[in-house]
Every structure is written in structure tokens, then in C-alpha cells.
Amino acid sequence: MSSSFRAPPIPSSDEIDLVALFQVIWKQKKLVLAATASAGLIAAIYAFLTPPQYEVSSVLRPAAINELDALNRSEIYTLPPGDALVRVGASLESYDTRLGFFRSNQKLFKAFEQPGRTLEQSFEEFNRNSIELILPDPKKANSLSAYIKLEMSYPKGVDGVAILNGFVDYAIATEREQIAADLDVIVKNRLNELKGKIDAARSNYEVDKEARIASLRETDSLRRAQLQDELKALRAQLKTGRIDRVAQLNEAIGIAKSLGIRKPSTPSALGESERNGSSSVMRTEINNQQIPLYFMGVEALEAERTVLMQRKSDDFTEGRIAQIAKELQLLQSNREIEVLNRRENEDLFLAGVQPVRAEEARLRNLSIDMSRLKLVTIDKQALEPLRPVKPQKALIILLGLILGGFVGAFIAVIRHLVKTRQSQPQSAALSMLSNSPTMVGSDTGLNKP
Known part of the structure; x- marks a missing residue:
């Protein structure tokens, strides 16, 4: 007994026919286009419905030496420009300074207030998500001088320029007041020390x-x-x-x-x-x-x-x-x-x-106008942004279309593979039925006398 049945060759799983794959996807191009259009539409809806986020920044650099000359020439308080920049940076980073500015300018932060939250809780959200202090990387020598950069992101309806510039001015003024208070304490302590020396000399004279x-x-x-x-x-x-x-x-x-x-x-x-x-x-x-x-x-x-x-x-x-x-x-x-x-x-x-x-x-005649003391140089003030930084609508829509195309192509390939696997058993059965009379006839001929 013999048989003429031949099983179809099984293609190797390691080989991918790009032309065949493209043909499969092309045959289901309507599905791919529908998925791409759906994803693009979803991305467009997200891009246009997401509230825009704006970003402003301000850069501070060390002040000139002559700006701090009056303070340094007093010989009782030395403050190099670099140290002044560090002190202002520490004030900008201080939680207490930020909270003080928040409390002093509550009208600017109406958008951050929410029902059921205390003032401190509203400030905590603003402080955690809105303002970021950026320092130069000490491992990189690209910057010619030290600087401090302050960035702020905020939603539409918030006067971010006024907030950032006001906060920088508030931090500088706070640090200036602190220096003035320190100077006043140092002068008073020094005067008390000198008074003690004079009293000691007077006591020695009396003796x-x-x-x-x-x-x-x-x-x-x-x-x-x-x-x-x-x-x-x-x-x-x-x-x-x-x-x-x-x-x-x-x-x-x-x-x-x-x-x-x-x-x-x-x-x-x-x-x-x-x-x-x-x-x-x-x-x-x-x-x-x-x-x-x-x-x-x-x-x-x-x-x-x-x-x-x-x-x-x-x-x-x-x-x-x-x-x-x-x-x-x-x-x-x-x-x-x-x-x-x-x-x-x-x-x-x-x-x-x-x-x-x-x-x-x-010391008694020492007169330093602290209101004119310039601790840092504002190299760049916050300016009104021309466009929001978030969301980037074109990029989001483009990414949505690309993602939709990939999803549509993936679905098309999966459908083709499912149909192929379902049609393979039927083809095998039909082939076996078409070959069975020949096999019977041959057997009958062999059995004739």
C-alpha cells in the first residue's frame, strides 16, 4: 500500500518575510488606519483638554566686589561675593523663607488653594511641585562663574512671573535683613567688649x-x-x-x-x-x-x-x-x-x-545703608513665556498616530495568524479526502486475480 499525500512545508520561525508581512498589513489597511485615527484622536483630545503648563526661570550670579565694599571695609563683617550668593541660594531653598513669601502674598497663590486644605497644605503642594533650585554641576567646568538658577512651572491663570521675581526679591530682602541684624548684634557685642575694656581701665586707674x-x-x-x-x-x-x-x-x-x-x-x-x-x-x-x-x-x-x-x-x-x-x-x-x-x-x-x-x-559712627547693599546680581529675570511648555500638542498627536499605527499593524498581524491557523486543518482534511479514492482503487486493483 502506498500514499501520495505530502504535508505542506512549515516555514522556519526564525525567518520573517517582510514583503509577506507588509502584504498582510496592507490587506487590512482599513483596520490600521482606523486604529491610527482613533489613537490620534485620543491624543488630540488629551493634548487639547490638558491644562497648559508654563515655565519661567531666573538666574542669579555673584555681585561685583564694589557692591559689598562698604560692608567688608567695616572690618567687623566680611562677606565675599561668592559667600553672598551662597547665602541667598540657601534663603531661596529655605522652607521658612518660601512659607513666609507664601503667607505674605496670598493673592498670588489663589489658584493653589483648594477647599478643605489649610494654608500650609496648599503651600506644601506648591513648594513640592512648582519651584526647583538648580546649581551648577561641580564636576563640569563649562560655567565661567558660579550661578543659581530658579525654575518655576505653573498652570494657566497663575502670574508665575510676578511670583518668581517677587520670591527672588523677597529672599534677597530677607537675607539682607538677616545680615543687618547680624551686623547690629556684632556691633553691639563689640561695643560692650570695648566698654568692658574701658571700665577695666577705669577700675585700674581708681585702684x-x-x-x-x-x-x-x-x-x-x-x-x-x-x-x-x-x-x-x-x-x-x-x-x-x-x-x-x-x-x-x-x-x-x-x-x-x-x-x-x-x-x-x-x-x-x-x-x-x-x-x-x-x-x-x-x-x-x-x-x-x-x-x-x-x-x-x-x-x-x-x-x-x-x-x-x-x-x-x-x-x-x-x-x-x-x-x-x-x-x-x-x-x-x-x-x-x-x-x-x-x-x-x-x-x-x-x-x-x-x-x-x-x-x-x-563703631558708633558706623553707617552702612543696608537697603542699598547688593548681595547678588540678577542676571536674568523671569519673563512672560511665549508659549506653554506642556502639553506639546504636535508631539503628543504625532506620538498618538505612531502608536496607533503600531497597534493597528499588530492587530492586523494577529488576525492574519489566527485565520491562518484556523484554515490549516481544513486544508489538510480536504487534501486527505481528495486522495482517498485513488488509494482505494489501487488497493482494489492489487486484489484482482
């Missing part, structure tokens, strides 16, 4: 002054006591000398009485008088020996003794006593102490405070 006055008074007291002791000793010495002189005179008077010397005489004259009895001759005797005191005669000696015994003070006999009295008189008042106590403006005599006073005067 030195009191110590000087005490030292002068102590010196005067010591000198006064020394002079009084010396005066007392001199007076005692003079009194003792007077008493001794009276005793000498008493002895001399006794001797003179025993010798009968009434008038002043000399040893030679006394000898001649004894030999001659009496004489009217006057003699002058010159020798280098001290004549005993009793030769002064009883009358002279008694007269001297009477005077000495009647004397009440011996001060006039010693010149040193008058000198001591003079010094004691001078010590009754110390003119240096009086001058020190009569000083009216004692701050003029403080030592080492001239630089401190000069610095204090400079």
Missing part, C-alpha cells in the same frame, strides 16, 4: 589712684613722725646742754668767788695783780690755750646763769629746729593728693585706652 594717695599719705606720715622725733631729740639735747652749762657756770662762779675774781680776767693779769697789788695798766694777752671759765668773773658768770635759768625755749639756739619746723609746715598739706582728688574728668588720665576709644567712636 592706682587710691594706692598713690595712700602711698603719699604714708610717706608724709612717716616723714612727719621722723621730723617730730628729731625735733623732740634736739630739744632734749638743747635742754640737757643748757642744764650742763648752768652746772658749769655754778662751778665756775664758786671758783671765781674763792679767787676773788669779780671781773673778767686772765691768768697773767691775775698773777700781776697779786704781785703789784693794784695796777691801772691794761694788758692784752694772746695764747692758744683755753682760759678756764671762772676767769670770766663772778658777775659775768652769774649774769649768764640767770639768763639760762630764765630761758623758756632753746629752739632759737639750733638752726636745724627752724628747718624741721619748715618741713613740718610743708607736710601739713600734700598738694599732689589735692590735685588727684580735684580731677574732674578722670577718663582723660586712663592709660592705654586711646585705641579703644577710637574703635568705639568708629
Whole structure:
């Protein structure tokens, strides 16, 4: 028994006939066009119904050096242009600054308010989705200078230009106020420090002054006591000398009485008088020996003794006593102490405070117009956009048409494959039925005798 049935060749799954595929798609071009048109229509509806989104941006760069010269020349607050830009950038990024601007300009944010939401919740949505701070990439050296870029996207009906420019101005003003507050605190602290130095110098001066006055008074007291002791000793010495002189005179008077010397005489004259009895001759005797005191005669000696015994003070006999009295008189008042106590403006005599006073005067007269302080340069202000950035209608429609075409082609291929698989079993069955009589006939012929 033999058979003429041949199975159709099965094409390899790894090979794709592009021409056949194109023919399949072309045969169902109406389906592909319908899918493309439907997708394009859906994309067009989405593009035209989606609310437009606009975008504005502002660029900040470091200010010129001369803009911050007044602040830096104060020598108490140094702020290079780069640091000023960083501070403004930090203020722009600060949640507190953004919330403060949001609260201060609620009329500009009416579009972001929704029923059932608090002010902070509305701001949170705006802060999260609308404003973006862009810094230069430190790994790239394309930018010639540092900058800060602020971008804002907003829907139609919102004045994004006013919001962004107002926010930049608000952040700069806030940072300027913060710098002014910092400067004011630094100046006050510096003035307090200088005042403390002056108070310390004044306290030291008072201590030195009191110590000087005490030292002068102590010196005067010591000198006064020394002079009084010396005066007392001199007076005692003079009194003792007077008493001794009276005793000498008493002895001399006794001797003179025993010798009968009434008038002043000399040893030679006394000898001649004894030999001659009496004489009217006057003699002058010159020798280098001290004549005993009793030769002064009883009358002279008694007269001297009477005077000495009647004397009440011996001060006039010693010149040193008058000198001591003079010094004691001078010590009754110390003119240096009086001058020190009569000083009216004692701050003029403080030592080492001239630089401190000069610095204090400079700080008190320090005048920096913070309203004119330019922290950054606004290189680009936000301008009214010419067209929305979203949605891009042409691109969306084009992508919709392309996607619809692919979907239509895919559906066409799937339909062709389904139809092909359904027709293959029927073709095989018909082929087997058409070949079965031949097979029977051949069998019958073989069985004939």
C-alpha cells in the first residue's frame, strides 16, 4: 500500500518575510488606519483638554566686589561675593523663607488653594511641585562663574512671573535683613567688649589712684613722725646742754668767788695783780690755750646763769629746729593728693585706652545703608513665556498616530495568524479526502486475480 499525500512545508520561525508581512498589513489597511485615527484622536483630545503648563526661570550670579565694599571695609563683617550668593541660594531653598513669601502674598497663590486644605497644605503642594533650585554641576567646568538658577512651572491663570521675581526679591530682602541684624548684634557685642575694656581701665586707674594717695599719705606720715622725733631729740639735747652749762657756770662762779675774781680776767693779769697789788695798766694777752671759765668773773658768770635759768625755749639756739619746723609746715598739706582728688574728668588720665576709644567712636559712627547693599546680581529675570511648555500638542498627536499605527499593524498581524491557523486543518482534511479514492482503487486493483 502506498500514499501520495505530502504535508505542506512549515516555514522556519526564525525567518520573517517582510514583503509577506507588509502584504498582510496592507490587506487590512482599513483596520490600521482606523486604529491610527482613533489613537490620534485620543491624543488630540488629551493634548487639547490638558491644562497648559508654563515655565519661567531666573538666574542669579555673584555681585561685583564694589557692591559689598562698604560692608567688608567695616572690618567687623566680611562677606565675599561668592559667600553672598551662597547665602541667598540657601534663603531661596529655605522652607521658612518660601512659607513666609507664601503667607505674605496670598493673592498670588489663589489658584493653589483648594477647599478643605489649610494654608500650609496648599503651600506644601506648591513648594513640592512648582519651584526647583538648580546649581551648577561641580564636576563640569563649562560655567565661567558660579550661578543659581530658579525654575518655576505653573498652570494657566497663575502670574508665575510676578511670583518668581517677587520670591527672588523677597529672599534677597530677607537675607539682607538677616545680615543687618547680624551686623547690629556684632556691633553691639563689640561695643560692650570695648566698654568692658574701658571700665577695666577705669577700675585700674581708681585702684592706682587710691594706692598713690595712700602711698603719699604714708610717706608724709612717716616723714612727719621722723621730723617730730628729731625735733623732740634736739630739744632734749638743747635742754640737757643748757642744764650742763648752768652746772658749769655754778662751778665756775664758786671758783671765781674763792679767787676773788669779780671781773673778767686772765691768768697773767691775775698773777700781776697779786704781785703789784693794784695796777691801772691794761694788758692784752694772746695764747692758744683755753682760759678756764671762772676767769670770766663772778658777775659775768652769774649774769649768764640767770639768763639760762630764765630761758623758756632753746629752739632759737639750733638752726636745724627752724628747718624741721619748715618741713613740718610743708607736710601739713600734700598738694599732689589735692590735685588727684580735684580731677574732674578722670577718663582723660586712663592709660592705654586711646585705641579703644577710637574703635568705639568708629563703631558708633558706623553707617552702612543696608537697603542699598547688593548681595547678588540678577542676571536674568523671569519673563512672560511665549508659549506653554506642556502639553506639546504636535508631539503628543504625532506620538498618538505612531502608536496607533503600531497597534493597528499588530492587530492586523494577529488576525492574519489566527485565520491562518484556523484554515490549516481544513486544508489538510480536504487534501486527505481528495486522495482517498485513488488509494482505494489501487488497493482494489492489487486484489484482482
